[in-house]
Amino acid sequence: MLYLYAFCRPPLPPDVPGLHKTMLRAIPVGALVAAVSDLDTPPSAGAPHLWAHEHAVETLMQTRPVLPVRFGTMLHDAEHLQAVTAPQEAAMHEALARVDGHVELSVRALAAEPPLPPAEAPPRTGTDYLRQRQAQLSAEQADHQQAQQRAAALHAQLAPLAADSTYEARRTARMVLTGAYLVPADQQDAFQDAVAALQTQHPDLAFLCTGPWPPYHFTRLALTTPTP
Amino acid sequence: MTSTNPPSAASPKILSEQADLQAFVAELDPVRQGILPPRVALDPDSADQGLAKLVLTLIELLRQLMERQAVRRMDAGSLTDDEVERLGLTLMKLEGRIKELQALFGLEEEELNLSLGPLGRLL
Numbered sequence: 001m002l003y004l005y006a007f008c009r010p011p012l013p014p015d016v017p018g019l020h021k022t023m024l025r026a027i028p029v030g031a032l033v034a035a036v037s038d039l040d041t042p043p044s045a046g047a048p049h050l051w052a053h054e055h056a057v058e059t060l061m062q063t064r065p066v067l068p069v070r071f072g073t074m075l076h077d078a079e080h081l082q083a084v085t086a087p088q089e090a091a092m093h094e095a096l097a098r099v100d101g102h103v104e105l106s107v108r109a110l111a112a113e114p115p116l117p118p119a120e121a122p123p124r125t126g127t128d129y130l131r132q133r134q135a136q137l138s139a140e141q142a143d144h145q146q147a148q149q150r151a152a153a154l155h156a157q158l159a160p161l162a163a164d165s166t167y168e169a170r171r172t173a174r175m176v177l178t179g180a181y182l183v184p185a186d187q188q189d190a191f192q193d194a195v196a197a198l199q200t201q202h203p204d205l206a207f208l209c210t211g212p213w214p215p216y217h218f219t220r221l222a223l224t225t226p227t228p
Numbered sequence: 229m230t231s232t233n234p235p236s237a238a239s240p241k242i243l244s245e246q247a248d249l250q251a252f253v254a255e256l257d258p259v260r261q262g263i264l265p266p267r268v269a270l271d272p273d274s275a276d277q278g279l280a281k282l283v284l285t286l287i288e289l290l291r292q293l294m295e296r297q298a299v300r301r302m303d304a305g306s307l308t309d310d311e312v313e314r315l316g317l318t319l320m321k322l323e324g325r326i327k328e329l330q331a332l333f334g335l336e337e338e339e340l341n342l343s344l345g346p347l348g349r350l351l
Contacts, residue, residue: 105243110251126316127309133319134299172255192243199244208252209243 002075003039004223005056006214007032007067007085007092016059019043019052024060027078030089032096034081035060042074057214065100067092068214073223084223095219102163102182103212105191109154109177109198110206144170151177157198161191164218176205180217188212280333285340288326295319 003019010033012026022037035056043049050071057068075081085092123129151169154177159165167179183191188211195209242249298315301307307315330340 108252110255123316123320126313126318126320128316129320130295130298130302130312130316133295134302137296137299174255188243195244206248206251207244208249210241211243213241 001039001041002027002036002077002081003043004069004073004075004081005035005037005053006060006069007034007096007221008060008064009033009096013060013063016056017052018056019049024056027081029081029085029092032089032092034085035066036075036081039074042072045072054214061214065096066214067095067099067219067221068216069219069221069223070216088221088223091220095221098164099182099215099218101185102215102218103185103188104215104217105162105181105183105188105209105211106213107158107177107179107181107195108175108208109151109202110208111174111176112204114173147176154198154202155179158191158194161187161194166217182215182218183212185212277333277335280329281335281339284326284329284333284335288340291319291322291326 003022005018005024007029009031010026010028012024012033012035016024016035018024018037020037020039020043022039024035024037026033027036028034037056043053053071057066060066061068075084120132123132147170151167155165155167158179158181162181162183164182165179167177170176171178181191192209195207199205199207298307298312298319302312326340330337
């Protein structure tokens, strides 16, 4: 089977190591190439494998724009690869032009542990019970809205510095913002300054900025992979 | 532009100055578990528990849906006081019964939940 790392313009640089001591090879996809290596089985999702995938993609990214593919993408063979990529070729050219000269930076904002809700007296009647649930449900809804607004406000301060961006509000109860930003490679410092400024403005949150990453969130590829 | 990191050292990827990484790592655990959900064990010894978990999860889902519907109808004023009392009592007793069964099968509250992948958690 083929393990897929990324798409880029040809030629593929020589001697790029992949997973399980394999070497990357190129399979033409229209005017582009797919960087693949031959694996018998899908790799398990552990740190060494994830980093091996990441190294391969980053090695390519050092010298050319790439469209990274998410970890664990396997294809049966070259025909299968053609079948899933053929309808996307125009989109891939467009995406390559868009990510050229950019890197992905990730920003997460973590809130402090929320206080435990005050213990309520156990309901004695059915009416009590439903009234308590009613109050809980409307509190949850208000809380949800507040979280959405807070994430949108944080994101709005970073998005103008990025060519493209995407975010998710409250992936977990404490994760206020999980954002990915496509930043021009020469403006990473300005972006980090903006994150530092957010940190100063919001001492109750902890910000984590990581990168530079390949533009995983900005390829807009819809690849279907076989189920094992 | 990019640096090649040895697999063990993630630190060059961290750009923020004062990040308490442990807090973020702890918070990512549920996300990671959501991506790689625990499976319903099918070995004979724990099959009962796996099945009980699935059945209780579905019952709890239905109970919560009914509860939300009851609250909506109460808000809309389409229930008499008597109906509110009876509905509330039924839902309260059902919740108690589910908790008992949960304890009987040794299931944690959080276990009565299923990961729906990108859709999030069931409950």
